[in-house]
Amino acid sequence: MVDDAPRRTVLIKLDVSSDREADLHHTKNQFLDCANQTSEWAWRYDDYCITSKNKAENALYNDLKEEHDLTANLVQKGIRRAIEAVDSGVDKLKKGEKTSQPVFESWSVVYDKRSATFNADHATLSTINGRVKTDYVLPPENEREDTPFGRYYENDEWDASHATLQYDEHSEEFYLHVTVKQPRGDNEERQEATSHGEGTENGVVLGVDLNVTGAFAVTSTGKFVGSADYLTHKRNEFEKRRGRLQQTGTRSAHLTIQRIGSKFSDWSLDWLHNCVNELLEEAERVGADSIIFENLKHIRENIANGSKFQQWAYAKFVELAEYKVEDRDLFVDFVSPAYTSQRCSCCGFTHEDNRDDKAFVCQQCGYEANADYNAAKNVAVRYCGYIHRGQKSRGGWAACQSALKSGTLNVNGDFNASA
Structure with missing residues (x-):
């Protein structure tokens, strides 16, 4: 921190x-x-x-x-x-x-x-x-x-x-x-010490990739949060039951639809709430200063084949994260989602053939990883690149590092292993 x-x-x-x-x-x-x-x-x-x-x-x-x-x-x-x-x-x-x-x-x-x-x-x-x-x-x-x-x-x-x-x-x-x-990043002495290589820590970012299949959220540290498949299964079960009741067409069936709809809505929010808590625990475990998602404006592009419910879940998860960091030493920010799923987080080579569903194999360097984990690392690296090129973070940093499984990585490729 x-x-x-x-x-x-x-x-x-x-x-x-x-x-x-x-x-x-x-x-x-x-x-x-x-x-x-x-x-x-x-x-x-x-x-x-x-x-x-x-x-x-x-x-x-x-x-x-x-x-x-x-x-x-x-x-x-x-x-x-x-x-x-x-x-x-x-x-x-x-x-x-x-x-x-x-x-x-x-x-x-x-x-x-x-x-x-x-x-x-x-x-x-x-x-x-x-x-x-x-x-x-x-x-x-x-x-x-x-x-x-x-x-x-x-x-x-x-x-x-x-x-x-x-x-x-x-x-x-x-x-x-x-x-x-104490505001982060705007202390002149801290920034001066950093520029002179005196070892002062910069911001640490945790990248997050959200999905409609497999793990619901995957972090750049390799944390898999929730099951998108389970969430979809619960939604499908609710839709099947609602469909049967709609065919019945009675007033009793209509009231039952309202009741189970409310219960499913409450269950979904509680499920997302627990997933966000897991994400925040991971951020605090690795000493992250920020949680980075792909830009919300591109939700429909990221899950073009997803239902409106999946899009709602994606947006609600981020919204809950933004609410919950208000009283913590964390903030939420966003990056462009362009090619995060096709880019190799190891060598930077970008090609559509790198990814095959949940498997990622770089066609240039041979790096293999879970595709969502690779994408989460790209989210973190991209945000660090923004800061390196002079864009101000919400924490006001002059530089930052990506939180990975066993340490942190800066934009120059310098790796610091966890203690």
Whole structure:
């Protein structure tokens, strides 16, 4: 990774005018109500619990927004907070641990840069009644250097990304827990050290190839995630059953179609959710800074023979990955898909005869590999090539390396074996 500890939390006491305290308390009440309503909707013992933030927002946002006076961003934050807790509960259940539906009672409101502004000596926070200016209660300027506020919040190398507002009922004081993040790649000293060969790591990218047969996702490190064949099989079984019911034509059959359609939709989302979790685990295992897919605009070209459902699954998988990396030290980006399946990731020779279904054999150098694994490596190498030619990554790197099975490879062909 570029930085072993890129995040810090800075606790800041706030000075809130007495005439605006009620606005913050009412905002908290509505924020927690959004989270609790979402939790109740998502937690289902008799069916699959809902762990998709996107599905929850689609189902609940409009009603919650109409019911509450919160800004759109705070409604979304309340939904997402609940889904994250439900997701954690589902993981515990899968491990055989006891847990129950998440309930939110502790005083807290989650803010990001759209609902709050973090300034040098104050913050402005969104409430049900407009923005509230809250001054920071700080030690004298000459005493801040050795405090978290001085080391991180006032340090230009750290950036305030989001915060949690809390209230101490005993002291009747408000506190802001500000999370600051050290941006990747834009530290001049780090870039200078890299250019002088001092061994500073650059960005590490994990290439991903998505498929409609074989493994659903294959990474440049050789990780095979999910079975596209199994997903297609489940879809076909659903279509066969729906077809039989449609031929029946009764009202009961119609209601059954709706019910099994909803169950299949929930199952599909849960399946994709678990696949994304596997992908993120692999990215963290190899120390990747980014996950690279082929450009979504070319979905139809990549799976021209696939159904609309397969295209939806492809797009939804990437969408879920983008959602889940928001709170991690990762980002998602894309490359052109042109010839990634025909190019040899070993020597670069590109020819349509190199690939035969899932087998890849380079007609020039003789390199043999699983075709999807070879394509995933090409995705990673192509992104590194973009950066090498001067294109800025979302991490701001000056250079990067491809994550492979046993180490990393840069564009010059230098291989660094894993420890």
